[in-house]
Amino acid sequence: MKAEEYSTKLIEKGLKVTPQRIAVLEAIFELKNHPTAENIIDYIRKNHPNISTATVYKVLEALILSGLIKRVTTERDIMRYDAKLEPHHHLYYSDSDKIVDYSDEELDKMLTDYFKKKKISNFKIEDLKLNIIGKSFNNRK
Amino acid sequence: MKAEEYSTKLIEKGLKVTPQRIAVLEAIFELKNHPTAENIIDYIRKNHPNISTATVYKVLEALILSGLIKRVTTERDIMRYDAKLEPHHHLYYSDSDKIVDYSDEELDKMLTDYFKKKKISNFKIEDLKLNIIGKSFNNRK
DNA sequence: GTACCTGCAAAAGATTTGCATCTTT
DNA sequence: AAAGATGCAAATCTTTTGCAGGTAC
Helix, strand or coil: CHHHHHHHHHHHCCCCCHHHHHHHHHHHHHHHHEEEHHHHHHHHHHHHCCCCHHHHHHHHHHHHHHHCCEEECCCCCEEEEEEECCCCCCEEECCCCCEEEEEHHHHHHHHHHHHHHHHHHHCCEEEEEEEEEEEEECCCC | CCCCHHHHHHHHHHCCCHHHHHHHHHHHHHHCCCCEEHHHHHHHHHHHCCCCCCHHHHHHHHHHHCCCCCCCCCCCCCCCCCEEEEEEEEECCCCCCCCCEEEEEEHHHHHHHHHHCCCCCCCEEEEEEEEEEEEEECCCC
């Protein structure tokens, strides 16, 4: 993808076009495979040694807000601990930071059966975890 | 649950029984719902104001190693960014830190149909993400 | 008694913030 | 010219580490 295409993306979202933003977009699209901020910074440094770390973080935030990129896993997530050891899934409440366990044997069976038939090439499945994102109907959290 | 039951859990795992470990286990089991380290520390402070933060982290690590508790989401995870906006799932390689996209319309349809029939009480689903944990067959990562 | 734990304070790693200066529109 | 973006250094937040002293078995 060329610089102009990144510009277009930015303009479509109403963001000002700066060399820093082009560089960050380029890094993310080139690196693929879920780069960390550090990956992105390292990549950018090669061609733009004077773009600052803080700017990269600010640009990433702006890109996320505009919807041009997303964060992988559950948005801002500090580490959490769980005493429940049985396999289970999670309900992520999109309007709060609540995470609720969800166990469903029927679902587990359906998924297991599905992947018994449908193999993923060169991948041996050890565990399946479904993240169900949503919110409650009423306003109570 | 009583202190003695926590002791038993520790002994079963071959860990020494200390008041700090009992307190951490108690906190996690009482707090339920995936407390953060901070939640646990705050809870413990109420009754044991002199247990140190570093100890709580060390105890958590020991409990995880012994298998008494688990970390939620994908183990140690610093933030990652993704340029792929279409809905997709992830393959988590358990023997490396690789995360690979996995798109599967048939799977999506099956899941959507499933939750059309099976409602989760007071929860409106906005998105479904399956985390598929496993590893490659051969030794190449 | 020995191996293992704890607590402190300091360090480390990732991300954010404040603010003066510069760029984009 | 106005609005917004950048860069620097310092701050923040979570988690880890080193080590001297203490505790469980």
